[in-house]
Amino acid sequence: MAKEDYKGIWVFAEQQNGVLNPAVLEILAKALELKAHTGEELTAVLLGDGVSSLAETLFAYGADSVILAEDRALASYSARPYEAALTQLAEKYKPSIILYAATSLGRDLAPRMMVSLKTGLTADAIDLGFDRDEVFYQTTPAYGGSILAHIVILEARPQMATVRPMMFEPIEPRTGAAGKLIAETVDVSADPDYEVLETAPKQDTGDAIEGAQVIIAGGRGIKDQADLEPLKELASLLDGKLAASRPLVDNGWLPHEKQIGQSGTTVKPKFIFNIAISGSVQYQVGMQNAGCVISVNHTKGAPIFDISHYGVVGDYKTVIPALVAEIKNRKV
Amino acid sequence: MKILVYVKQVPDTDDVKLDPKTGNIMREGVASKLNPLDANAVEAAIRLKEKYGAQVCAISMGPPQAEDVLKKALALGCDEAYLLSDRAFGGADTLATSYTLAMAARKIGDYDLLLFGRHAVDGDTAQTGPATAAQLGIPQITLASSIDVQDGYVICDRVLETCTQKVRARLPALVTVTGEINTPRYPKPINIMKALKKPRFVWNAEDLGADKTQTGIPGSPSSTKEVLEPPKRNADTKYFSGSTEEIAAQLADMLHDEHLI
Amino acid sequence: MFKFTEEQLMIRDMVREFTANEVELRDRDMDENGFDFDLIPKLVDAGLMAIHLPEQYGGGGGDTITSEIVINEIAKGSASIALFLDAHWLAADMILYHGTDEQKAKYLPLVAEGKVFAFGLTESNAGSDAGAIKSVAEKQPDGSYILNGGKAWITNSGIADYYLIMAKTDPEAGNKGISVFVVPKDAEGLTVGKFEKKMGMRGTGTCELSFDNIHIPAEDRVGPEGRGFMIAMQALDGARVSIGAIANGLMQHAMDKAVKYAKERTTFGKPIYKYQAVGFKFADMAAKIRATDLMIWDTCQMKDEGKRISVEAAELKLLSSRWACEVCDDCIQIHGGNGYSREFDVERFYRDAKLLEIGEGTSEILRMVISGAVIGR
Numbered sequence: 001m002a003k004e005d006y007k008g009i010w011v012f013a014e015q016q017n018g019v020l021n022p023a024v025l026e027i028l029a030k031a032l033e034l035k036a037h038t039g040e041e042l043t044a045v046l047l048g049d050g051v052s053s054l055a056e057t058l059f060a061y062g063a064d065s066v067i068l069a070e071d072r073a074l075a076s077y078s079a080r081p082y083e084a085a086l087t088q089l090a091e092k093y094k095p096s097i098i099l100y101a102a103t104s105l106g107r108d109l110a111p112r113m114m115v116s117l118k119t120g121l122t123a124d125a126i127d128l129g130f131d132r133d134e135v136f137y138q139t140t141p142a143y144g145g146s147i148l149a150h151i152v153i154l155e156a157r158p159q160m161a162t163v164r165p166m167m168f169e170p171i172e173p174r175t176g177a178a179g180k181l182i183a184e185t186v187d188v189s190a191d192p193d194y195e196v197l198e199t200a201p202k203q204d205t206g207d208a209i210e211g212a213q214v215i216i217a218g219g220r221g222i223k224d225q226a227d228l229e230p231l232k233e234l235a236s237l238l239d240g241k242l243a244a245s246r247p248l249v250d251n252g253w254l255p256h257e258k259q260i261g262q263s264g265t266t267v268k269p270k271f272i273f274n275i276a277i278s279g280s281v282q283y284q285v286g287m288q289n290a291g292c293v294i295s296v297n298h299t300k301g302a303p304i305f306d307i308s309h310y311g312v313v314g315d316y317k318t319v320i321p322a323l324v325a326e327i328k329n330r331k332v
Numbered sequence: 333m334k335i336l337v338y339v340k341q342v343p344d345t346d347d348v349k350l351d352p353k354t355g356n357i358m359r360e361g362v363a364s365k366l367n368p369l370d371a372n373a374v375e376a377a378i379r380l381k382e383k384y385g386a387q388v389c390a391i392s393m394g395p396p397q398a399e400d401v402l403k404k405a406l407a408l409g410c411d412e413a414y415l416l417s418d419r420a421f422g423g424a425d426t427l428a429t430s431y432t433l434a435m436a437a438r439k440i441g442d443y444d445l446l447l448f449g450r451h452a453v454d455g456d457t458a459q460t461g462p463a464t465a466a467q468l469g470i471p472q473i474t475l476a477s478s479i480d481v482q483d484g485y486v487i488c489d490r491v492l493e494t495c496t497q498k499v500r501a502r503l504p505a506l507v508t509v510t511g512e513i514n515t516p517r518y519p520k521p522i523n524i525m526k527a528l529k530k531p532r533f534v535w536n537a538e539d540l541g542a543d544k545t546q547t548g549i550p551g552s553p554s555s556t557k558e559v560l561e562p563p564k565r566n567a568d569t570k571y572f573s574g575s576t577e578e579i580a581a582q583l584a585d586m587l588h589d590e591h592l593i
Numbered sequence: 594m595f596k597f598t599e600e601q602l603m604i605r606d607m608v609r610e611f612t613a614n615e616v617e618l619r620d621r622d623m624d625e626n627g628f629d630f631d632l633i634p635k636l637v638d639a640g641l642m643a644i645h646l647p648e649q650y651g652g653g654g655g656d657t658i659t660s661e662i663v664i665n666e667i668a669k670g671s672a673s674i675a676l677f678l679d680a681h682w683l684a685a686d687m688i689l690y691h692g693t694d695e696q697k698a699k700y701l702p703l704v705a706e707g708k709v710f711a712f713g714l715t716e717s718n719a720g721s722d723a724g725a726i727k728s729v730a731e732k733q734p735d736g737s738y739i740l741n742g743g744k745a746w747i748t749n750s751g752i753a754d755y756y757l758i759m760a761k762t763d764p765e766a767g768n769k770g771i772s773v774f775v776v777p778k779d780a781e782g783l784t785v786g787k788f789e790k791k792m793g794m795r796g797t798g799t800c801e802l803s804f805d806n807i808h809i810p811a812e813d814r815v816g817p818e819g820r821g822f823m824i825a826m827q828a829l830d831g832a833r834v835s836i837g838a839i840a841n842g843l844m845q846h847a848m849d850k851a852v853k854y855a856k857e858r859t860t861f862g863k864p865i866y867k868y869q870a871v872g873f874k875f876a877d878m879a880a881k882i883r884a885t886d887l888m889i890w891d892t893c894q895m896k897d898e899g900k901r902i903s904v905e906a907a908e909l910k911l912l913s914s915r916w917a918c919e920v921c922d923d924c925i926q927i928h929g930g931n932g933y934s935r936e937f938d939v940e941r942f943y944r945d946a947k948l949l950e951i952g953e954g955t956s957e958i959l960r961m962v963i964s965g966a967v968i969g970r
Contacts, residue, residue: 079462079465079471079472080471083466103493104474104475104490104492104493105492107458107459107462107474108462108472108474108475109462110459111426111430111458111459111460111461111462111463111466112462112463112465112466112472114426114427114459114463114466115427115430115463115466115467116466118427118553119427119553120425120427120552120553120554121426121427121459121554122554123426123456123457123458123459124456124457131557131558135557137557141562142556142559147559147560147561147562148559148560148561148562149556149558149559149560150556150557150558150559150560151554151555151556151557152554152555152556152557153553153554153555154553154555155553156553156554191471192502193470193471193501193502193505194471194499194500194501194502195499195500195501196497196498196499197487197497197498197499197500198497198498199495199496199497199498200495200496200497201494201495202491202492202493202494202495202496210493214592237593238587238592238593250368255512256510256511256512262456263451263453263456271590271592281562284562292590294583294586305569306569308569309568309569309570310569310570310571310572310583310586311569311570311571311572312571312572312573312579312583313571313573314573314576314579318576319576319579319580319583322576322577322579322580323579323580323583323584325580326577326580326581326583326584327584327587327593330584330588330593331593
């Protein structure tokens with residue numbers, strides 16, 4: 001079958017316990033732009049059990065149609081039944097593009113789909129589009145984050161990518177928007193070899209950086225763990241959370257949940273302080289949508305200043321304690 | 333129990349230079365190291381071996397120099413090492429890589445557990461592990477922060493975005509581990525000395541019985557079309573300067589104006 | 594031309610990583626607060642406590658080159674920790690080379706497991722003149738000994754679990770009247786004084802020891818009676834190579850810091866490394882580092898070949914310890930006022946370096962050894 005015969009843009013509508021992952025709505029918004037370019041139908045593919053009511057949301061956020069496959073074996077996520085179901089649907093409908101959210105679930109499923117459909121899969125795209133040759137590309141930061149790469153899947157179909165959450169704004173929901181709901185039956189059974197024994201909500205330690213409104217982030221320029229103390233103090237004064245770029249997580253000073261960037265968390269705070277962070281692309285993709293960016297770095301040419309609203313070229317070791325003292329003074 | 337642990341050689345620097353024409357990494361003069369999360373996978377394998385007894389095989393795909401990380405894996409306690417090296421493997425994307433890695437698992441045979449680091453610091457796709465599981469048609473546990481083997485099952489804790497899970501998969505299975513799972517040991521000098529006497533094998537495409545249309549560039553549906561400088565976004569930065577106290581005062585004024593204090 | 598084996602290179606890389614992660618960050622703190630006991634389990638786990646002992650005793654089975662690679666790499670992060678290991682090995686070597694099979698089986702596994710050993714020769718009035726020691730072990734009718742006297746400047750004292758003590762068993766016989774004994778830290782009659790307030794190498798323990806009628810069973814004498822001076826001198830030959838390896842590592846550590854500083858620091862509009870006055874200092878340092886490097890591995894190779902190395906070890910220690918002082922001095926000068934501050938590490942290196950000209954044979958004693966060999970030839 002020729003690649004031209006594959007038509008349609010699919011978004012995998014990741015849901016758990018009947019709740020859509022918010023990233024699905026973001027990806028639908030981006031997929032609408034792709035649709036505007038190619039004119040192909042935009043379809044959300046919804047797997048689960050008793051989740052049909054979610055179709056309405058998917059229509060409201062841009063889907064022309066929803067393929068719904070419900071089965072008891074799909075009630076909770078498990079890699080092999082989901083892989084089997086989605087493979088059957090993709091082989092039947094032959095979409096040109098399939099997009100997944102780059103969540104732990106999406107990253108678990110999509111590589112298996114790549115193998116079962118024998119196609120390409122771009123990891124963790126931060127942007128999608130069509131280039132001057134009308135080729136669909138996926139943008140990812142490459143090698144240390146100093147550079148962006150356009151990845152393409154020239155011959156194989158469908159063209160697949162996992163897409164990083166928090167990169168795009170969902171559209172305003174179109175109230176009452178209707179679409180085509182296609183109920184499909186898939187031939188799947190529960191995986192006898194895989195079982196979730198326990199699930200527990202994550203303990204809220206109170207310092208998660210996701211959803212934080214104020215973030216104080218430290219980076220490579222911090223050479224001594226003790227030098228994090230003024231950052232913590234600033235965070236507590238501003239009711240913010242402490243975070244870090246990768247080097248401070250790699251050396252074990254902060255846990256992985258505190259890492260902003262490509263291989264960590266994407267954040268969207270109102271304020272972010274970047275302390276001794278030079279600002280690699282991989283870091284920037286994790287915080288570029290912050291409202292107000294304030295950076296302190298001793299190198300004037302640091303790339304972080306390119307995306308900062310306020311900058312201080314200087315030594316954080318003196319500037320931050322001075323700021324802490326100043327804020328305390330004013331609060332008295 | 334036979335454990336296959338997959339390791340990758342990565343550049344020992346964050347400051348990687350790219351060939352502006354090909355977009356490939358310029359490896360010349362750049363030291364390399366064992367991918368840090370693969371060190372966690374090796375440690376997990378060795379701890380299982382110490383606990384239950386196991387034969388641990390370390391596998392790497394790469395150029396001849398990738399032997400160095402296999403030697404390190406042997407020094408850490410792996411029993412034998414396999415280097416998958418062939419020009420036909422070069423330029424592979426994650427599909428072609430997973431095909432090649434799965435062929436090696438089939439050739440070694442009788443495997444119970446395959447271990448991967450969650451991702452490699454140079455490629456950062458986190459796809460090779462699950463894709464290899466799919467190639468072999470076995471279950472997988474990604475993002476494992478703990479691991480144990482009991483009664484023919486591998487049991488792991490997983491830390492996800494909003495919850496933690498305890499899951500089990502029947503062997504043979506594939507597990508990708510996170511950095512939280514353990515702290516890798518240092519290879520003891522005495523084990524380094526013994527490592528070089530352990531069996532090492534180098535396999536090419538023919539040895540694996542691999543179909544060369546599925547390896548390397550021919551087997552890779554995806555490719556890099558172009559590399560570009562990240563767009564410069566000038567945020568019209570307002571800089572504060574002066575003495576430390578003056579800078580602190582200006583920052584505090586700004587935070588006040590922005591209603592943060 | 595000397596070349597490391599592949600194993601040795603892998604061990605060097607491993608120790609380098611260990612030093613970067615576990616050793617270097619403790620050095621400044623140990624300068625303020627003394628030896629860090631958390632290090633011992635880490636050294637044990639990494640297989641570094643007894644790398645040169647045979648495998649049957651839990652050791653690493655390494656040759657002299659491999660052992661000195663360990664000392665040299667650790668010294669690139671902390672001269673104190675390297676000196677701690679050197680002293681630990683110096684004491685263990687006496688049991689390894691002169692102990693009975695029973696003594697080896699009893700004590701050598703402890704060396705690997707993390708019990709700390711110390712070598713006790715020097716007394717407050719007898720350092721270089723070892724034959725003048727006053728500690729006496731008086732033989733009893735049952736063959737055991739009663740030890741009286743005291744020691745000073747014993748590296749690892751206060752943190753050691755076992756001391757190898759040199760004492761007179763025949764006070765009239767000078768050097769030929771000295772014997773070696775194992776004294777555990779909890780021996781009745783052993784008093785360990787307060788830690789000395791030293792100029793440098795403050796991460797190692799150094800205390801006064803006093804012996805008040807310590808009872809030592811016959812089986813804890815190491816080597817024949819009266820041979821203690823010979824045993825000690827032989828062990829010291831090896832330890833002087835270690836001092837060379839420490840000096841070399843310390844020089845490298847200091848130069849790395851100074852190079853980094855010279856690239857960052859600007860005066861009159863350009864980084865200071867661009868001034869010849871600074872650049873030439875680095876030239877001298879690099880030459881000294883390379884020269885000592887060659888001497889270290891050559892001397893190690895001789896030792897592994899079973900040759901006597903008294904003169905070569907003395908030459909290595911004489912030059913490398915002086916050069917270490919010179920290099921650290923130059924590194925402070927490059928740092929200017931900052932070099933005089935404890936915020937920057939080079940002043941500590943300078944203080945550490947000075948010990949290398951004094952400990953385990955002063956430069957003056959080494960010159961006696963070397964000149965004696967020259968004139969005797």
